[in-house]
Amino acid sequence: MPYLSIVIPAYNEESRIGKTLECTFDYLDHQSYDSEVIVVNDGSKDRTAERVREFERRANGRLRLVENPGNRGKGYSVRNGMLQTQGQIVLFYDADMATPASEIVKVIEPIAENHYDVVFGSRALKYELIGEHQSFLRELRGRGGNLLLRAMLGLDFKDTQCGFKAFRREAAQAIFSLQRIDGFGFDPEILFIGQKQGWRLLETPVRWNHVEGSSVTLFGTTVKVLMEVSTIRLNDLTGKYNYDAALARARQS
Secondary structure: OOOEEEEEEEOOOOOOHHHHHHHHHHHHOOOOOOEEEEEEEOOOOOOHHHHHHHOHHHHOOOEEEEEOOOOOOHHHHHHHHHOOOOOOEEEEEOOOOOOOHHHHHHHHHHHHOOOOOEEEEEOOOOHHHEOOOOOHHHHHHHHHHHHHHHHHHOOOOOOOOOOEEEEEHHHHHHHHOOOOOOOOOHHHHHHHHHHHHOOOEEEEEOOEOOOOOOOOOHHHHHHHHHHHHHHHHHHHHOOOOOHHHHHHHHHHO
């Protein structure tokens, strides 16, 4: 069983998935623990899958490509990958590597030391760690969204959307087995489930740089996340985040 599993969701990432894997394995090659990397291809229309396969020889058996049944969304991709991991600690991050691999230690060490079960990167705790900022409108949307999450979900965190989150294996299995949102709203959903289940959560500052190339529109994503936050509340009220069900599924994995 590897010590660390890394999941990277990818949609039309032909131009940068090679560099992402190179940076990831450059980091892992200097660690003393065993590791695995899972790239989840979300129905890409370009050569993302081929680029991943081209890297398999360098990875020496530590790289696996998982194919979604078509384009299902980032939330689906992360869940699909996380539930197939074998590591004692499991981490997911974005293919754009807005947070560099050198920050991995910040999110896995508190779990390894048994202080926390879920540790996630934040762009809002230390603004001096941000190199390239997002546009003013995107940052404003993020702050407004954070206020909404606090009000509707009781998530008292500065930044829930940073795509750099690590989990103790048992927590990952319990949380992701109940995750239901396939889109961008899955980030607050998994934190909400984790908090509801009683796992120990830590928000920690990480280095981050805005990376151009996203096909996501500002207005469209904002509306969709607002709808998905309402869905999280509804799911909770209707018992879809039942902890006993999560434990049962985790034990079967």
